[in-house]
Amino acid sequence: MTPPSPAKGAPKRVIAFSDRLYGFFLHAYPAAFRRVYGLRMTRVFRDSCRDTWQNCGLAGLGKLWLHTLFDLVVDACLERWHNLKEVGRAMAGYSENQTFPLRLWIALIATSLAFVVSLVASLNLYMIEDSSQFTQAAYSASPLLRFSYDCIYLTALAGGVAVCAIAGYALIRNEKLVTVGLTVLMLLVALGGFGGLIVRHFTTFLGLFGAFLVLTISSFLIGRVVTTRAAQRLVRRSAATLGACVSAVYLLLVNVVALVVHTLTLNPVSHDLYMQGQIGSTHLNFTLIAMCVAFLTLLICLVSLVRAFRLPVRQV
Amino acid sequence: MAEQTGDPELLLPLTLAAFHILLALIGGERHGYGIMQETAHSSAGKLNLGPGTLYRSIRRLESDGLIEESDERPAPDLDDERRHYYRLTPFGLRVARAEAERLAALVRIAQSKQLLPQSGEIALEGGMS
Numbered sequence: 074m075t076p077p078s079p080a081k082g083a084p085k086r087v088i089a090f091s092d093r094l095y096g097f098f099l100h101a102y103p104a105a106f107r108r109v110y111g112l113r114m115t116r117v118f119r120d121s122c123r124d125t126w127q128n129c130g131l132a133g134l135g136k137l138w139l140h141t142l143f144d145l146v147v148d149a150c151l152e153r154w155h156n157l158k159e160v161g162r163a164m165a166g167y168s169e170n171q172t173f174p175l176r177l178w179i180a181l182i183a184t185s186l187a188f189v190v191s192l193v194a195s196l197n198l199y200m201i202e203d204s205s206q207f208t209q210a211a212y213s214a215s216p217l218l219r220f221s222y223d224c225i226y227l228t229a230l231a232g233g234v235a236v237c238a239i240a241g242y243a244l245i246r247n248e249k250l251v252t253v254g255l256t257v258l259m260l261l262v263a264l265g266g267f268g269g270l271i272v273r274h275f276t277t278f279l280g281l282f283g284a285f286l287v288l289t290i291s292s293f294l295i296g297r298v299v300t301t302r303a304a305q306r307l308v309r310r311s312a313a314t315l316g317a318c319v320s321a322v323y324l325l326l327v328n329v330v331a332l333v334v335h336t337l338t339l340n341p342v343s344h345d346l347y348m349q350g351q352i353g354s355t356h357l358n359f360t361l362i363a364m365c366v367a368f369l370t371l372l373i374c375l376v377s378l379v380r381a382f383r384l385p386v387r388q389v
Numbered sequence: 390m391a392e393q394t395g396d397p398e399l400l401l402p403l404t405l406a407a408f409h410i411l412l413a414l415i416g417g418e419r420h421g422y423g424i425m426q427e428t429a430h431s432s433a434g435k436l437n438l439g440p441g442t443l444y445r446s447i448r449r450l451e452s453d454g455l456i457e458e459s460d461e462r463p464a465p466d467l468d469d470e471r472r473h474y475y476r477l478t479p480f481g482l483r484v485a486r487a488e489a490e491r492l493a494a495l496v497r498i499a500q501s502k503q504l505l506p507q508s509g510e511i512a513l514e515g516g517m518s
Contacts, residue, residue, distance in 0.1 A: 112471075113444060117425060144438075
């Protein structure tokens with residue numbers, strides 16, 4: 074059972090080319106199968122090529138290629154089908170065994186509800202302020218006021234995406250699908266939230282879009298870190314939902330900080346607009362209400378997340 | 390499962406490729422290309438296994454415990470040490486025998502229905518054309 078003698082010259086190049094081409098075609102097989110048997114299959118094919126070349130020449134090699142390609146296509150399809158069936162069986166077992174802990178449900182519902190309330194409060198404040206020409210004048214004079222004002226709005230928008238992420242991870246099994254959906258949603262929210270600025274103030278749009286991206290991406294990354302850590306104790310879907318909850322909390326925290334900064338900057342005691350009576354108690358009331366709601370929701374989120382973190386160990 | 394229960398019948402019928410691989414390994418350890426050559430030879434060129442079919446069958450036979458990888462090499466000096474050799478397990482031998490008996494029983498039925506000549510008739514008549 075000696076191996077075939079090595080070919081020389083042109084045949085060697087033809088065989089080497091066939092060898093490489095077959096190695097490339099092997100990518101039709103699932104990676105796991107290729108890792109174990111890929112090299113062995115290539116070696117067998119190389120030996121077949123050598124023997125066929127020696128016995129039948131180029132025509133024989135062509136025939137071998139046709140036979141091998143047919144074998145490869147049929148076999149790779151069968152192998153992939155076999156893999157799909159295996160994955161299907163594993164997924165069926167996984168979903169049967171997977172429990173979505175009650176406390177996590179409570180945590181995510183509380184977080185979502187709290188955040189929605191805070192989001193509405195923040196947007197409400199933003200719209201009221203936006204309609205006042207006096208506050209507009211104040212924002213032109215103070216960059217910090219402008220920054221905190223935009224920050225409230227942007228965190229509220231990003232928070233909307235985070236709430237959808239919580240719901241997405243909780244309700245949809247396919248994590249990749251949720252990620253793609255969230256990316257599309259993020260772009261839609263950005264265009265809907267301040268897309269009109271593209272025509273009127275393109276530079277402002279770019280600035281807001283950049284800040285919005287930083288907020289959403291940073292919240293996504295924080296959520297990812299939490300998901301990875303939580304996956305050691307929880308099933309993947311629960312861990313992803315928990316990660317999205319933490320993303321929402323992070324955005325809410327930024328929202329609260331921006332509200333505090335905003336209120337302190339537009340100080341009703343000493344600010345000129347208040348002193349002149351040009352903006353009255355309405356602004357202050359709404360700011361304080363929004364702040365209270367945001368603090369409250371932050372508290373609820375933190376408590377619910379702490380409860381979620383004290384869930385039983387991995388149950389798969 | 391079948392290996393654990395020790396019942397070869399659970400794995401029958403074998404696919405043509407699987408049965409030919411088992412037959413090729415009855416003579417001793419062989420590597421992939423050796424199995425392919427032996428299969429083509431014993432089937433008079435009617436069964437040419439491609440590398441894909443060969444290794445999918447090998448994987449299945451390995452997981453069912455019918456064959457296993459072997460460290461022994463018939464001619465270590467002449468051979469590439471990266472090659473993987475396979476050999477039949479005792480359970481694999483029993484399964485191959487059970488499959489052969491199953492096929493032989495089928496042949497007997499075909500003979501009783503006069504679809505095939507009775508044993509010995511071929512030699513007496515000088516072979517079937």
